[in-house]
Amino acid sequence: MKHRQRKTAPIKNYSIEHITYLKKQKKKSIVITFSRIGLLLIFLLLWELLARFEVIDSFISSSPSRMAACFVELVKGGDLAKHVGITLWETVASFFIATTLGTLIAVLLWWFESVRRVLEPYIVILNALPKIALGPIIIIWMGTDQPAIITMALAISLFVTILNTLSGFLSVEKSKLMLMQTLGASKWQTLTKLVLPSNVPNIIDALKINVGMCWVGTIMGEYLVSHAGLGYLIIYGGQIFKLDLVMTSTVILCFLAGAMYYLVALLQKFVSKKLNIE
Amino acid sequence: MNTILQMQKVCLTYHTTKNETEAIKDLSVECYEGELLGIVGPSGCGKTTILSLLSGILTPSSGQVFIDGKRADPHSGLTGYMLQKDELLPWRSILSNVLIGLEIKKRKTQQKVEYAQELLKKYNLYEFKDFYPNQLSGGMKQRVALIRTLVLEPKLLLLDEPFSALDFQTRLNVVEDVYSILRSEGKSAVFVTHDISEAISMCDRVVILSNRPSTVKEVVDLSPLKGYTPLRRRELPMFSEYFDKIWSNMQTTKEKRSNETQAT
Numbered sequence: 001m002k003h004r005q006r007k008t009a010p011i012k013n014y015s016i017e018h019i020t021y022l023k024k025q026k027k028k029s030i031v032i033t034f035s036r037i038g039l040l041l042i043f044l045l046l047w048e049l050l051a052r053f054e055v056i057d058s059f060i061s062s063s064p065s066r067m068a069a070c071f072v073e074l075v076k077g078g079d080l081a082k083h084v085g086i087t088l089w090e091t092v093a094s095f096f097i098a099t100t101l102g103t104l105i106a107v108l109l110w111w112f113e114s115v116r117r118v119l120e121p122y123i124v125i126l127n128a129l130p131k132i133a134l135g136p137i138i139i140i141w142m143g144t145d146q147p148a149i150i151t152m153a154l155a156i157s158l159f160v161t162i163l164n165t166l167s168g169f170l171s172v173e174k175s176k177l178m179l180m181q182t183l184g185a186s187k188w189q190t191l192t193k194l195v196l197p198s199n200v201p202n203i204i205d206a207l208k209i210n211v212g213m214c215w216v217g218t219i220m221g222e223y224l225v226s227h228a229g230l231g232y233l234i235i236y237g238g239q240i241f242k243l244d245l246v247m248t249s250t251v252i253l254c255f256l257a258g259a260m261y262y263l264v265a266l267l268q269k270f271v272s273k274k275l276n277i278e
Numbered sequence: 279m280n281t282i283l284q285m286q287k288v289c290l291t292y293h294t295t296k297n298e299t300e301a302i303k304d305l306s307v308e309c310y311e312g313e314l315l316g317i318v319g320p321s322g323c324g325k326t327t328i329l330s331l332l333s334g335i336l337t338p339s340s341g342q343v344f345i346d347g348k349r350a351d352p353h354s355g356l357t358g359y360m361l362q363k364d365e366l367l368p369w370r371s372i373l374s375n376v377l378i379g380l381e382i383k384k385r386k387t388q389q390k391v392e393y394a395q396e397l398l399k400k401y402n403l404y405e406f407k408d409f410y411p412n413q414l415s416g417g418m419k420q421r422v423a424l425i426r427t428l429v430l431e432p433k434l435l436l437l438d439e440p441f442s443a444l445d446f447q448t449r450l451n452v453v454e455d456v457y458s459i460l461r462s463e464g465k466s467a468v469f470v471t472h473d474i475s476e477a478i479s480m481c482d483r484v485v486i487l488s489n490r491p492s493t494v495k496e497v498v499d500l501s502p503l504k505g506y507t508p509l510r511r512r513e514l515p516m517f518s519e520y521f522d523k524i525w526s527n528m529q530t531t532k533e534k535r536s537n538e539t540q541a542t
Binding site: 160175180181184197 | 333
């Protein structure tokens with residue numbers, strides 16, 4: 001019987017043409033990395049210079065050096081750790097609750113078709129509703145503390161999770177479902193051996209969206225009710241017209257959100273490799 | 279010879295909210311032990327439906343289907359279904375794909391795993407057991423799919439155009455492989471296809487179906503071809519005779535339909 005060549009184990013001795021190609025590609029990626037960093041540096045430099053020479057008013061636009069001073073002040077006062085900690089905790093908590101609960105509800109809706117058909121319009125409407133409108137209700141029901149903030153974050157992220165995950169569950173290939181049928185698989189087996197594993201990429205994509213959603217929800221919640229956290233710092237800084245504080249907090253927020261997204265992307269890479277998904 | 283499969287006056291009607299469609303009408307077919315039975319018919323005549331009935335996924339509207347004397351049931355383990363495409367799960371290794379049926383039927387014992395490995399060895403796939411489906415060629419994947427079916431040791435194999443997704447050259451080779459595997463394992467099989475030459479090259483007997491609602495139009499006995507492999511069969515003069523016979527039979531099916539449409 002004939003064998004195809006194995007597609008693993010790359011050949012080591014490339015042609016000269018291929019080596020030139022690889023070099024070109026490598027050069028290109030180096031240029032891109034430097035351009036990325038360069039863009040940021042030029043932006044900061046320009047900002048700083050314009051503020052220094054009073055082309056822009058650093059009272060309302062702040063400046064990199066003022067932000068650095070503000071950052072040092074926050075760290076020294078011990079405030080930064082507290083505010084970052086609180087916001088991070090709220091975000092991570094709502095992220096985990098939204099993901100677990102959302103996936104669980106999606107599984108239930110997949111399992112019970114009639115329930116799904118009954119609830120579908122409600123979920124779609126709740127998803128379409130601008131959640132900030134729920135602000136007053138949330139404050140009255142959940143109080144003016146962390147539970148209210150987490151509820152707000154959940155309101156924003158939960159329905160998206162449910163809808164995305166469910167649509168992934170429902171789009172499993174018909175022929176694969178047929179395979180499970182012909183093997184006599186139970187519903188539970190179909191779920192655990194086919195639907196869930198084939199939806200891992202979908203669920204991870206939902207995680208990526210959720211990271212963003214939970215940050216939106218947390219900051220929005222902190223705008224509404226909080227006494228601490230980065231969202232609080234931004235609102236407070238705005239109220240006392242201390243733009244250095246607003247800008248510094250925003251930059252910290254950028255880093256945190258980016259880092260969390262990066263973690264999820266790492267997880268995706270790891271799981272994809274483990275499950276052999278491209 | 280023992281009958282492994284009996285379809286008695288089977289009818290099946292599909293229901294949707296808009297329509298009801300009579301797919302199969304008074305279909306009576308038998309398959310004997312160790313026989314490769316081909317079912318050919320014009321496209322859309324409900325060939326896949328017949329296999330679903332045989333596997334027990336669908337229940338006939340009237341009439342009866344018996345496999346080895348028992349009513350068709352997907353949990354009985356008497357039938358093994360091979361689909362059009364390999365349907366290997368990309369996140370499972372080849373060995374793990376082969377074992378999925380045993381896992382589902384909760385029959386994954388050491389002995390069965392060894393049997394699976396033996397089959398993989400026998401059909402030159404053992405060295406790929408830890409590979410993933412995307413690392414294998416189409417023909418190899420289709421053979422893995424066959425082994426996944428064989429591991430369950432079904433009495434009757436149901437093949438639903440299992441070569442249609444392959445390119446022509448791979449196809450000829452895989453037909454040859456599948457034929458020799460089925461013969462060496464001494465399996466009975468029902469092989470559904472729209473490809474006449476494929477049916478002639480593999481089967482012992484071919485049932486020709488009519489247009490919808492499908493029923494048996496004619497049965498062609500291919501026993502003179504027995505003992506020849508698919509590729510050898512294609513070289514025989516008899517091959518084209520059988521081809522013409524089945525072809526003209528299917529043509530009259532079509533003409534009848536066009537006459538009918540003209541009349542209405």
